[in-house]
Amino acid sequence: MLMIPGPTPVPEQVLLAMAKHTIGHRTAAFSAIAKDVTENLKWLHQTKSDVLVVAASGTGAMEAGIINFLSAGDRVLAGSNGKFGDRWVKVSRAFGLEVDEITADWGKPLDPAEFKAKLEADSGKEIKAVIVTHSETSAGVTNDLQTIAGYVKAHGALMIVDAVTSMGAASVPVDDWGLDVVCSGSQKGYMMPPGLGIISVSDKAWTAYESATLPKFYFDLKAYSKNAAKDLTPFTPPVNLYFALQASLQMMRKEGLESIFARHTRLRDATRAAMRAINMPLLAADDVASTAATAVMGTDKADAVQIIKQCQSRFDMSLAGGQDHLKGKIFRIGHLGFMDDRDVLTATAAIESIVRSMGQDSFTPGAGVSAAAQVLMG
Amino acid sequence: MLMIPGPTPVPEQVLLAMAKHTIGHRTAAFSAIAKDVTENLKWLHQTKSDVLVVAASGTGAMEAGIINFLSAGDRVLAGSNGKFGDRWVKVSRAFGLEVDEITADWGKPLDPAEFKAKLEADSGKEIKAVIVTHSETSAGVTNDLQTIAGYVKAHGALMIVDAVTSMGAASVPVDDWGLDVVCSGSQKGYMMPPGLGIISVSDKAWTAYESATLPKFYFDLKAYSKNAAKDLTPFTPPVNLYFALQASLQMMRKEGLESIFARHTRLRDATRAAMRAINMPLLAADDVASTAATAVMGTDKADAVQIIKQCQSRFDMSLAGGQDHLKGKIFRIGHLGFMDDRDVLTATAAIESIVRSMGQDSFTPGAGVSAAAQVLMG
Numbered sequence: 001m002l003m004i005p006g007p008t009p010v011p012e013q014v015l016l017a018m019a020k021h022t023i024g025h026r027t028a029a030f031s032a033i034a035k036d037v038t039e040n041l042k043w044l045h046q047t048k049s050d051v052l053v054v055a056a057s058g059t060g061a062m063e064a065g066i067i068n069f070l071s072a073g074d075r076v077l078a079g080s081n082g083k084f085g086d087r088w089v090k091v092s093r094a095f096g097l098e099v100d101e102i103t104a105d106w107g108k109p110l111d112p113a114e115f116k117a118k119l120e121a122d123s124g125k126e127i128k129a130v131i132v133t134h135s136e137t138s139a140g141v142t143n144d145l146q147t148i149a150g151y152v153k154a155h156g157a158l159m160i161v162d163a164v165t166s167m168g169a170a171s172v173p174v175d176d177w178g179l180d181v182v183c184s185g186s187q188k189g190y191m192m193p194p195g196l197g198i199i200s201v202s203d204k205a206w207t208a209y210e211s212a213t214l215p216k217f218y219f220d221l222k223a224y225s226k227n228a229a230k231d232l233t234p235f236t237p238p239v240n241l242y243f244a245l246q247a248s249l250q251m252m253r254k255e256g257l258e259s260i261f262a263r264h265t266r267l268r269d270a271t272r273a274a275m276r277a278i279n280m281p282l283l284a285a286d287d288v289a290s291t292a293a294t295a296v297m298g299t300d301k302a303d304a305v306q307i308i309k310q311c312q313s314r315f316d317m318s319l320a321g322g323q324d325h326l327k328g329k330i331f332r333i334g335h336l337g338f339m340d341d342r343d344v345l346t347a348t349a350a351i352e353s354i355v356r357s358m359g360q361d362s363f364t365p366g367a368g369v370s371a372a373a374q375v376l377m378g
Numbered sequence: 379m380l381m382i383p384g385p386t387p388v389p390e391q392v393l394l395a396m397a398k399h400t401i402g403h404r405t406a407a408f409s410a411i412a413k414d415v416t417e418n419l420k421w422l423h424q425t426k427s428d429v430l431v432v433a434a435s436g437t438g439a440m441e442a443g444i445i446n447f448l449s450a451g452d453r454v455l456a457g458s459n460g461k462f463g464d465r466w467v468k469v470s471r472a473f474g475l476e477v478d479e480i481t482a483d484w485g486k487p488l489d490p491a492e493f494k495a496k497l498e499a500d501s502g503k504e505i506k507a508v509i510v511t512h513s514e515t516s517a518g519v520t521n522d523l524q525t526i527a528g529y530v531k532a533h534g535a536l537m538i539v540d541a542v543t544s545m546g547a548a549s550v551p552v553d554d555w556g557l558d559v560v561c562s563g564s565q566k567g568y569m570m571p572p573g574l575g576i577i578s579v580s581d582k583a584w585t586a587y588e589s590a591t592l593p594k595f596y597f598d599l600k601a602y603s604k605n606a607a608k609d610l611t612p613f614t615p616p617v618n619l620y621f622a623l624q625a626s627l628q629m630m631r632k633e634g635l636e637s638i639f640a641r642h643t644r645l646r647d648a649t650r651a652a653m654r655a656i657n658m659p660l661l662a663a664d665d666v667a668s669t670a671a672t673a674v675m676g677t678d679k680a681d682a683v684q685i686i687k688q689c690q691s692r693f694d695m696s697l698a699g700g701q702d703h704l705k706g707k708i709f710r711i712g713h714l715g716f717m718d719d720r721d722v723l724t725a726t727a728a729i730e731s732i733v734r735s736m737g738q739d740s741f742t743p744g745a746g747v748s749a750a751a752q753v754l755m756g
Binding site: 058318 | 380382384385386387388393394396397398399400401402403405433434435436437438441450468469472473474563565571572573592593594595596597598613614615616617618619696698
């Protein structure tokens with residue numbers, strides 16, 4: 001049982017779609033799938049712009065989202081309050097971009113006012129792009145993308161977004177918020193296995209593409225866009241992962257955007273209520289807590305690493321650990337993608353049982369599960 | 379029924395392995411798979427060097443194989459006698475390399491003597507790498523990689539190989555032939571769906587890596603190598619495609635290298651004998667014919683495009699067409715990966731029937747299938 005922020009559990013119908021015989025990718029049958037996938041991706045992204053699919057992990061998608069629209073020496077403003085924010089700083093520097101960082105402690109959100117100040121001070125319009133991780137799962141925090149995007153739009157720079165763990169788990173209205181490049185990966189809100197990267201590209205970003213000079217070939221998004229217009233792909237696509245993506249997007253469409261987002265919010269709130277009830281400290285504050293994953297700190301009696309180990313050995317349930325300087329200090333409960341109320345009840349019951357057996361018993365037995373159940377009842 | 383040079387048919391046990399529930403990639407269970415896969419990839423590549431797996435198509439693997447070991451402005455010698463050779467010239471130029479091309483008409487092999495002459499003339503050792511497509515499936519031709527690699531070794535440049543349709547279909551003894559970088563893709567000889575790129579890297583290539591300055595992050599092979607040493611991956615791997623790769627490599631290991639190569643040779647020879655018997659002209663000569671695919675020219679009576687269409691509509695069998703200037707002029711029969719004698723008998727019988735119905739009847743009925751059967755009997 002996977003309760004980690006990706007890879008996430010995959011519905012049986014998606015797994016079985018993936019097990020169908022591979023078909024040629026230059027066929028009418030494949031093009032029909034590509035067309036259906038594109039339409040549903042635009043629906044999920046709430047956009048009329050291009051939404052493209054590349055064979056790569058989420059990191060590959062973000063790299064594509066950066067290198068297609070910028071040139072070496074370009075100044076970018078990158079927010080970093082966790083492992084993924086840090087990664088996009090590294091990617092940007094690897095490609096010779098001049099990176100100004102706006103940071104916050106892991107567990108705290110980025111401050112939109114800092115973006116506003118830097119952008120307003122940039123009267124020469126030297127900042128070409130702003131890069132922000134929407135849901136920073138390494139610390140379970142959601143950044144205020146809408147507000148930041150507003151400042152970026154006023155300035156004129158490109159808004160490049162890592163929505164890897166928010167797309168499908170929270171509303172990311174690409175057109176309404178004016179997001180120019182939005183990257184995500186298949187193994188998160190999409191309820192399917194890893195292997196596909198997804199990237200939306202606004203008209204403004206395509207204009208920037210024309211003057212961007214970073215070298216590219218496999219990740220040259222114009223080739224994907226030209227082919228997508230004909231329901232084709234520039235290189236051999238992972239055909240069976242497309243089968244899976246088609247099936248999962250059809251499931252999502254049936255559930256509806258509002259239901260999907262409400263479900264994620266409910267699972268997050270139930271998880272947090274349960275952890276509070278068993279006196280396990282939460283890393284992020286309520287108003288910025290990610291709908292993808294909840295980060296919980298270990299206590300003197302209930303060590304984070306031991307909780308993860310026992311969850312695996314006693315209940316065959318995977319939780320995630322902390323990364324970098326939070327390694328050993330936190331555990332993370334994923335509630336992202338193909339998850340329902342039962343999963344959260346199960347996970348909170350298991351964690352409550354383990355925490356209690358470790359000697360942290362300053363709560364009424366059953367308090368955690370009850371608190372979760374209360375939230376789930378609405 | 380897929381009779382194209384990729385994607386190729388996938389065995390049921392590989393499809394079902396892929397349909398297993400996704401597992402976390404930072405677990406002992408995943409590392410055990412990664413370890414098994416690495417060992418079997420080294421066996422298949424006949425090498426003691428690193429063999430790395432990236433989430434990408436074969437084109438992504440080739441891009442990784444080029445950009446990790448070279449710098450902008452470096453001179454490379456690239457062989458081109460088909461669509462894929464052309465593509466590596468484009469990739470090289472996209473990354474600012476100075477490309478000298480050695481070409482041959484599509485359907486003809488590259489001449490090793492031309493490589494020898496260019497390399498011997500390069501006394502200043504300006505040529506940093508030589509790029510060759512081993513099996514050029516766009517024209518059904520195998521290039522003499524062993525001889526070319528010998529000249530490259532004597533010169534000191536890196537030998538970079540596109541083995542996308544030869545790995546698993548013909549012997550590619552990486553260490554014996556001194557191949558520095560060898561790239562392949564999962565949807566060919568590996569008998570699995572597309573989505574994984576595979577790259578072997580020699581010690582000499584790793585030395586070149588140290589001074590190579592082309593920017594890279596997602597395709598930075600050193601990160602893959604460091605993680606592979608711990609049976610990990612730097613980014614989220616396509617877990618379910620790893621399940622498939624493990625299953626297919628285990629099948630290949632059971633069949634044995636010699637049997638795999640003999641089977642491909644037999645299927646190719648049977649296909650060619652059948653086409654000759656029904657008076658369909660072959661594009662490539664016998665001694666250079668690819669074991670992955672056979673390219674057949676259309677005739678006045680039997681048009682290539684019509685043969686492909688009728689094969690699909692009458693027999694639900696996919697053949698491949700020609701690419702670029704050969705579009706409409708040839709059709710291609712794949713005999714690569716999970717294929718056996720029955721598949722070739724079926725395909726040649728279908729093509730014979732179609733050709734005859736088009737009015738090309740200058741052969742004894744059954745002559746094509748009989749010729750194939752004769753070869754298959756050995």
